[in-house]
Amino acid sequence: xxxxxxxxxxxxxxxxxxxxxxxxxxxxxxxxxxxxxxxxxxxxxxxxxxxxxxxxxxxxxxxxxxxxxxxxxxxxxxxxxxxxxxxxxxxxxxxxxxxxxxxxxxxxxxxxxxxxxxxxxxxxxxxxxxxxxxxxxxxxxxxxxxxxxxxxxxxxxxxxxxxxxxxxxxxxxxxxxxxxxxxxxxxxxxxxxxxxxxxxxxxxxxxxxxxxxxxxxxxxxxxxxxxxxxxxxxxxxxxxxxxxxxxxxxxxxxxxxxxxxxxxxxxxxxxxxxxxxxxxxx
Numbered sequence: 001x002x003x004x005x006x007x008x009x010x011x012x013x014x015x016x017x018x019x020x021x022x023x024x025x026x027x028x029x030x031x032x033x034x035x036x037x038x039x040x041x042x043x044x045x046x047x048x049x050x051x052x053x054x055x056x057x058x059x060x061x062x063x064x065x066x067x068x069x070x071x072x073x074x075x076x077x078x079x080x081x082x083x084x085x086x087x088x089x090x091x092x093x094x095x096x097x098x099x100x101x102x103x104x105x106x107x108x109x110x111x112x113x114x115x116x117x118x119x120x121x122x123x124x125x126x127x128x129x130x131x132x133x134x135x136x137x138x139x140x141x142x143x144x145x146x147x148x149x150x151x152x153x154x155x156x157x158x159x160x161x162x163x164x165x166x167x168x169x170x171x172x173x174x175x176x177x178x179x180x181x182x183x184x185x186x187x188x189x190x191x192x193x194x195x196x197x198x199x200x201x202x203x204x205x206x207x208x209x210x211x212x213x214x215x216x217x218x219x220x221x222x223x224x225x226x227x228x229x230x231x232x233x234x235x236x237x238x239x240x241x242x243x244x245x246x247x248x249x250x251x252x253x254x255x256x257x258x259x260x261x262x263x264x265x266x267x268x269x270x271x272x273x274x275x276x277x278x279x280x281x282x
Contacts, residue, residue, distance in 0.1 A: 003101045004030040004077075007093055007215050010108030011029040013263050014254025016065035017270030018106050024144075031069070032095045032104070034219065041263070050263050059181035061263070080152065080219065081272040082131055091250070096135045104249040104277045106168060106236060107223065107230075108270060111255035117147075119176065119193035119218065124225065128193065128214045129211050134197045135213070142212035145202050146183065147190050149173040149181075150157040153217035157281040159248040160215065170202065183238035223256065233258075247259045250279055 006022050008015045011033035023031045044058030055062060070076060079096030083107060084223045086092075093100045102233035120128060129135040132146075136159060144164045146157040150170040158181070161167045169192050177185065188204025197203075199210040223230055223237055229237055231246040236258040253269035256259045 001101045001102055002030065002077075004028040004075070005089070005102065005281060006030070006104050006106065006274070007032065007100050007102035007205070008106045009093075010106075010110060011066075012062070012108060012110050012254055012266060013065060013098060014108040014266040014270035014273075015106070016062075016069045017267040017275075018108060018274045019069040019074040019270075020072055021271045021274035023069070023074055027273065027274075027278055027281065028075075029069075029073070029096070030075045030077060030100055030155060032079060032081045032093070032100070033066075033076055034078065035087065036100055040241055046262070054149065066097055080221065081219055081226065083134075083225075086240075086247075103281055104251070105227075106243075106270075106273045106277065107227075107245070107252040107256055107264075108252065108254045108273075109220070109256050110118075111221070111235070111261060114237055116222065117193055117216075121225070122177060123193055123195060123200065127195060127269075128216065130216075130221070130225070132215050134162045136160050139164050139213045141165050143210075144168075144201075144213040144215060145170060145186075145190075145209070145211045146215050147202070148217040148219070150217065150219040151175045152219065153215075154178060154181070156215060156217055157181065168202075168211070170204075241272075242271055242276040244276060249277065251276055 005027040006029050008018050008031045019029050022149050041058035082094045084093045091102050091105050140163045143166040144166045147170045157169050161182035166187045169183045170186045190202050192203040201208045201216045237252040237256050243253050251273040253273040255264035258267050
């Protein structure tokens, strides 16, 4: 288990700005920068309105931001943050298959919001999970489905195959799959989840198959499911002028806080979030 003062979730301008400022205030900082993250900035060929870096590509801008934060002593892990749980005065965050313990958290995941399947949200904890290594043991010897929108689901499917009697793998989006997987590839694309007679039905256009459990993997996690109790206003996280959310020592910065979706705004909010975290942790 890793420990730090401040865990920052995201890999955009707000995250790197926050990390740099937090390090200048002598906080130990870890950034969970999922390798799967592909925001709009990564694809921008030319940016002309960021002061001091004219005609720069988004990819190069992010590279410089990250390098500066790492040079200042920021630790970076290339894993997706899946779930945050408060435990007394600390937060325990599941990143990939690792647990990060932090005294404060900054949410800087950008504005993207994964679209949930019909029926999914209401079945979380009732047969539907987003973590095979966390909940797989509950389904030892049982039948489960893996619904995956990225290659991260393959590893989870392989892990579940060592525990479960049957694992069916559904691809929700195109991604690389092994030639001889230990699970069964299902041809259908899941469209809805229904609880029926103690099982979870995975409905496709052509079939409806029943499982004891369903595991869903995406390259992004909704804020509402990432951190229970976090207040939302539509798709965005409301914050005060200190970038504080409704939860203690949890801050948000960048596009996830709402319009305008601008790099300069994200950098400024990341800076403020770090200052606020440092003040509160003192």
